[in-house]
Amino acid sequence: MPYIEHENRAAVNFFIDGLIKCLREMDCCKGDLNYVITRIVLESRKPVAGWSYHPLSDCVSVLRDAADEIARRLLGPYEDTAIRKNGDMACFDEPFAHCANPYQSPELDDNSPGELDTVVDSYIPPGETVTEELADQTLIMKALAHGWEIDDDGHLFLPGDKSNSWASKWKQVEMPWMTVFVPHWLERRMKELEKK
Numbered sequence: 393m394p395y396i397e398h399e400n401r402a403a404v405n406f407f408i409d410g411l412i413k414c415l416r417e418m419d420c421c422k423g424d425l426n427y428v429i430t431r432i433v434l435e436s437r438k439p440v441a442g443w444s445y446h447p448l449s450d451c452v453s454v455l456r457d458a459a460d461e462i463a464r465r466l467l468g469p470y471e472d473t474a475i476r477k478n479g480d481m482a483c484f485d486e487p488f489a490h491c492a493n494p495y496q497s498p499e500l501d502d503n504s505p506g507e508l509d510t511v512v513d514s515y516i517p518p519g520e521t522v523t524e525e526l527a528d529q530t531l532i533m534k535a536l537a538h539g540w541e542i543d544d545d546g547h548l549f550l551p552g553d554k555s556n557s558w559a560s561k562w563k564q565v566e567m568p569w570m571t572v573f574v575p576h577w578l579e580r581r582m583k584e585l586e587k588k
Contacts, residue, residue: 394461528565531579532572547573
C-alpha cells in the first residue's frame with residue numbers, strides 16, 4: 393500500500409515533486425511515464441548480486457499494487473458515477489451459475505429475522521460452509537448491488553435513505569478489499585425496502 397509513514401514521505405517527496413514538475417514541463421506521454429516508473433522500480437530493487445526471482449516478483453507486485461489502488465480509489469468511483477448517470481449494462485446483471493438470481497433474497501419469515509442460512513442460501517456456492525463472516529460479506533455484496541454505498545470511513549449507507557441516521561450500533565466486517573462498518577439493522581432495512 394502507498395500509505396507510508398510521514399517521515400518516509402518527507403524523505404522522498406522533494407525528489408518526487410521535482411520529477412513530477414519536470415515531466416509536466418516536457419508534456420510527457422505514457423511512454424515517458426513507463427520509462428521513469430520502470431527505471432525507479434527496477435533500479436531501486438535490483439540486488440547487488442544480480443536479479444533473482446523474489447526481487448523481480450517484488451517489482452511486479454509494487455506495480456500491480458499501485459495500479460490496483462489507483463483503480464480502487466479513483467477509477468472505480470468514477471465508473472460508478474458513470475453507471476448512475478448513464479445506466480448499467482445488462483451483461484453485468486447476469487445470474488451466477490449456482491443461483492437463479494444472485495441479487496434477489498429469498499422470502500424470509502418475519503418471525504425469524506437474522507437466520508444466516510436463510511439469508512444467504514441463494515448466494516453461497518454449493519458445499520461452502522456458511523459462517524457468520526461469510527454471511528455478513530454476502531449481505532454487504534447484496535446491499536452494494538442494490539445501490540448501497542461505502543463512505544470514506546468504511547460505513548455502509550443508502551444514499552437518500554432516512555434510516556442512515558438510525559444506526560446506534562455498527563458491526564465491523566472484514567471484506568477482501570477493506571473493513572466495512574455495517575448498521576445493526578441492515579438485513580431488516582433491506583427487507584423493508586424490497587417490499588416497497
